[in-house]
Amino acid sequence: MSKIEFSLVCEELNLEENTLTRWVESRLIHPVDTDGPYFDEEDVARLRLMMHLKDIYEVNDPSLEVILHLVDQIHHLSAELKKIKS
Amino acid sequence: MESPKDYYKILNVSKTAKADEIKKSYRTLARKYHPDLNPNNKSAEDKFKEVSEAYEVLSDDEKRKIYDAGGMDPRQQYTGQQPPYYQYTQSNDNSRYRDIFRDAFGDFDFEDLINQQTQRKTHRKSRQSFRGEDQIFQMDIDFITSVLGAEQTISLPTDDKLAVKIPAGVKTGQKLKLSGRGGPGFNGGPAGDLYIEIHVKPSTQYTRVGDNIEVEVPVLFSKALLGGSVRVPTMDGFVEVKLPLGISTGTKLRIKDKGIRKPQSPGDLFAVIKITLPKEITPELKEALKVWQETQPNSQEEAKQ
Numbered sequence: 001m002s003k004i005e006f007s008l009v010c011e012e013l014n015l016e017e018n019t020l021t022r023w024v025e026s027r028l029i030h031p032v033d034t035d036g037p038y039f040d041e042e043d044v045a046r047l048r049l050m051m052h053l054k055d056i057y058e059v060n061d062p063s064l065e066v067i068l069h070l071v072d073q074i075h076h077l078s079a080e081l082k083k084i085k086s
Numbered sequence: 087m088e089s090p091k092d093y094y095k096i097l098n099v100s101k102t103a104k105a106d107e108i109k110k111s112y113r114t115l116a117r118k119y120h121p122d123l124n125p126n127n128k129s130a131e132d133k134f135k136e137v138s139e140a141y142e143v144l145s146d147d148e149k150r151k152i153y154d155a156g157g158m159d160p161r162q163q164y165t166g167q168q169p170p171y172y173q174y175t176q177s178n179d180n181s182r183y184r185d186i187f188r189d190a191f192g193d194f195d196f197e198d199l200i201n202q203q204t205q206r207k208t209h210r211k212s213r214q215s216f217r218g219e220d221q222i223f224q225m226d227i228d229f230i231t232s233v234l235g236a237e238q239t240i241s242l243p244t245d246d247k248l249a250v251k252i253p254a255g256v257k258t259g260q261k262l263k264l265s266g267r268g269g270p271g272f273n274g275g276p277a278g279d280l281y282i283e284i285h286v287k288p289s290t291q292y293t294r295v296g297d298n299i300e301v302e303v304p305v306l307f308s309k310a311l312l313g314g315s316v317r318v319p320t321m322d323g324f325v326e327v328k329l330p331l332g333i334s335t336g337t338k339l340r341i342k343d344k345g346i347r348k349p350q351s352p353g354d355l356f357a358v359i360k361i362t363l364p365k366e367i368t369p370e371l372k373e374a375l376k377v378w379q380e381t382q383p384n385s386q387e388e389a390k391q
Contacts, residue, residue: 024272025216030183037216037273042174046183049122049171056116071122072183075175 003038006031013047022061023050028068093140093153101154105145112141121170131170218278219269222261225250225282229289232256233299233321234347240282250282254347255297258286291319297346297353300338304362305329318357320344327357335361 010017023029024037029047031037039047046068053059053067094101097111115137117123124130143149175183225240235254239247250262261281268278293300303318313331317324318341327339338356345353364371 021216025219027219027269031272033272042171042183045169045171045174052116052120052122056113056120071171075172075183079175 003032003040004044006037006039009039009044009047013044013051015047015051020047023047026061026065028065091136091140093144096136096140097144099144103144108141108144112137112145116141122172125170125172215275216272217275218271220278220281221268222281222283224285226285226287227252227256228287229292229294230321232284232286232294233292233345248280252284254349255353256284256286258284260284294346295356297348297351298356299345299353300356300358302360303339303357304360305333307361307363310334310359310361316357318355320355321347329359333359333361335359 004012006020007017009015010020020029024031028050029039029043031039031043049071050064050068053064059067094103097103097108097115099108099111103111116134119130119134119137121127121131121134124134143153223240223242227236227238231238231252233254235256236252237249238252239249241247248264248267250264252262256262261283264280264282266277267280271277291301299321301319303316305316309316309329310333311331313329315326315328318327318339320341321344325341325344327341329339333339337359339359341355341357343352344355347353
């Protein structure tokens with residue numbers, strides 16, 4: 001997976017640096033921490049979803065956290081389900 | 087050559103639509119077709135791509151102009167859509183986000199999450215280092231601990247043990263802050279703080295009033311009339327207190343410095359007297375009281391005093 005730097009992520013997604021800092025600090029996004037924060041494609045896809053929730057659905061940060069935790073749980077459960085089925 | 091798509095039609099707006107109209111319509115459609123809300127639904131995903139593409143062109147004045155003029159295909163400028171988030175979490179066995187809720191919270195408790203949110207403090211730091219997360223834990227302590235203060239070792243859910251100094255006089259709801267003992271910082275950022283929210287278990291015997299403590303002390307009526315002393319329970323054993331003559335129920339006797347043990351200004355303990363009657367009234371007692379009562383001019387007046 002490719003690694004993308006902090007400022008590049010902001011540029012590519014047109015995301016404010018303050019917002020990304022806030023999201024990382026509140027652990028909504030977990031950059032890879034080898035040699036400084038790097039974001040991989042999954043992080044970027046997650047950030048894109050977060051931006052959609054923020055911009056399209058007008059979700060605020062506390063609600064965003066709740067939604068993401070639910071999304072994480074659903075993904076976790078559906079992966080577990082897949083394992084059981086196979 | 088494929089004929090250019092009608093972006094206005096896709097977004098369900100007129101050709102003269104203003105920017106906010108386009109935005110509004112895009113939001114409505116994007117909400118409906120968002121791939122992360124319609125996982126594994128190919129037609130919704132295609133529709134979302136189409137809507138996003140149309141919005142990317144029509145929301146940008148330059149691109150819109152080119153598009154309206156029927157000029158070069160604005161899709162050449164279109165950056166294209168990346169796969170939706172759910173595809174990563176489904177296809178990637180090592181997704182770091184799938185298990186987050188387990189790692190971070192142990193047994194996941196939704197209320198905890200909401201509480202943490204309301205208590206979280208956000209901090210801004212330089213752009214590439216991040217402060218660790220503030221963490222908050224609840225702790226029950228006995229009433230006596232809240233009065234005397236203590237040092238206690240607590241076990242965190244992370245299995246770490248931590249010595250916590252509980253100051254005398256701590257109250258329910260109060261948070262003890264342990265700077266730098268929260269979540270680790272990231273990329274050189276400082277660690278977050280750890281907060282311990284105190285809950286004082288109420289005492290059945292003692293009541294706290296500010297920095298003072300009240301305790302009810304039963305006194306037999308004869309002792310109240312004739313004088314004597316009572317044993318008053320304090321946080322460090324009984325104290326013998328001499329009763330002044332003629333006390334009644336509700337009288338408070340002060341025992342200095344036996345309240346909340348604040349080092350500079352300890353509170354006091356008050357013995358709240360409760361006059362009690364003997365369980366059995368003997369004929370002798372009855373007789374004696376009758377004799378006394380006859381010496382009273384007006385018992386009604388007496389009651390008013």
